Amino acid sequence: MAQEKALIALERIAGDEAWRSAFIRELIAFEDAIDAPGVDVREEITGPLVDALFDGDQVIRKTLSTGVTFEFLYRSKIARDFVMSTPEAPDHAWEPQTSRILVNLAKHAKQVVVGGAYFGDHAVLIAREIAPRGGVVHAFEPNNQQRAMLARNAELNGLTNIRPRPEGLWSDSSTNLKLVGYDSFASVEVAEAGAEDGFKTVTIADYLKAQGVDKLDLIVVDIEGAELGALKGAEPFLAMPAGQAPDILFEVHRHYVDWSNGLEATEIARLLTGHGYHLFALRDFNSNYDLSGKPIELIPADAIHLEGPPHGFNMVAVKDPKVFETSEYKIVRDVSPKLLRHKDPKLHHPVGGL
Template structure:
């Protein structure tokens, strides 16, 4: 009997039995997830499944092991995991970020999320003083940057409007002894003092403008500040690095940073930002999209970063970047990170490798050079 048939109105009694069984299964899985030893063994077992199971139809993690793990863990449970550099992260099990971090191989990885983007940020962080991050989440990359630049007397200015994740960001800074992270429960926008509401699930939530509502009424509502106004308020002359992962608002936020973008190459900030097909129109090529054209107008060179949206060990591999007019973009709506620099001399290093006519989206289940690190 097919699942859809069981769930149809014509099979009400069978549907009722099925739903009762499903509810019992969910309760059983949640019970397993509350036991530390069983949870650890379950993670090990699922890693073995991913190594041994032949599943050419798609991603084993996203379609088989992941959904079961999602049923085992309660989204309000807090887990702790340590990185190879000694940093510790506490986090909710609420998205793929948390799931893939828990499932990391090796068990003590060198990053939380997006290995090549993290590697790039740490590479760029040498001698940085002022870093601004929009969409800091629980600190998966903000905490690593704050730790990296603390000896430079550097400061990370982190913006995260999700209340739970904002609190976790502050918590992670505290347990790692980082006093150089300034966290703000605000959103970045081209203008200050606007109000937005988070719509959607946790890290996948996007912001929508609201009028005549206050934060006291709805915890998902937050106020905004422009980068220009924030820097003036904090008496910061220039930023060294801007990182934006804010679900489609990147272009608008950069419109509020024109004074920074106009700085000469020796002073202008390096920018790392996300683009996603759901928010960015790239039908005429990524190089013709609004945000890329906007940055190029200020003299920036822009590249797509090849990376996994996951936790994958890429320690010994160079950071692969693609010119925007040579990016392979076909496939379902997807997103990836990009790098914008005025001084391209930083790319003249063995840490970087330019690629052409491949996808920025690295996918383990795709047996194609388009979605694999180049040989």
């Protein structure tokens, strides 16, 4: 009976936008007020309560402090943590330091490829940065509904330089794939030709050749294990010298990458270092978290704390590491790239503190 009453109460709160907003603010205040070392309060307590206020087909609109507006479906941790942002108008939608470094790397870019563009949480920020120079973001998102949200967000922000694409980035342009899993957690597997939920693959090199693009400035790939294949499909660009080769941001995850012998020994790291890239792990929250004013912390590939349960994080590959010799960046060693509020501060908080 008590559980039924609790569900009815949550339904009433969900049905009134003002009540819902006030309830979410109180939950965020609760997170800040309690001391629970080792407990992920967001994932175990407050997050599920907020999830109960929304359904997966609900479109939410939220505006950043920069004026960028996003519409998105409430279908993922990305959506939930964006809804629960502090401040209410944050400077990013997802992953604060990833968002910042991508805008930085885009400052001199014109041609950008984004694999796993989702609803545009990063692609829109990049497109906004490169638009004055006539830059183009080639945004690959096989999920039809999220690709539609990407196009909608381009429209909302007056951006005409995003090219939404349905293909999957891969090491060849002749494979059929399908998404397996739900929304942002979906990975890819090979599908039969003509499968109803399938999609074609394309290499970055083949796609850009067809577009008449011979110089690529930035690659961003977060495609749940397909990163290696996508980068293999871009090798003609990776082989270019410093100053001409693209900068790269990509995700690695223990489910897809065997780093038991060290990250430098992985195939994806060897591919990139073989082409002259320097690799760094990017320390970031897999969330929406206010890190404004904090330097972007980077860990050299040979000094990353990798222990812990299966997890993933973003890495940056550049041919000229001097680009990080500014006050906006800090090179750190022997810490985890996973920033986690509830874990050991020495390993999982920014070096300067939260």
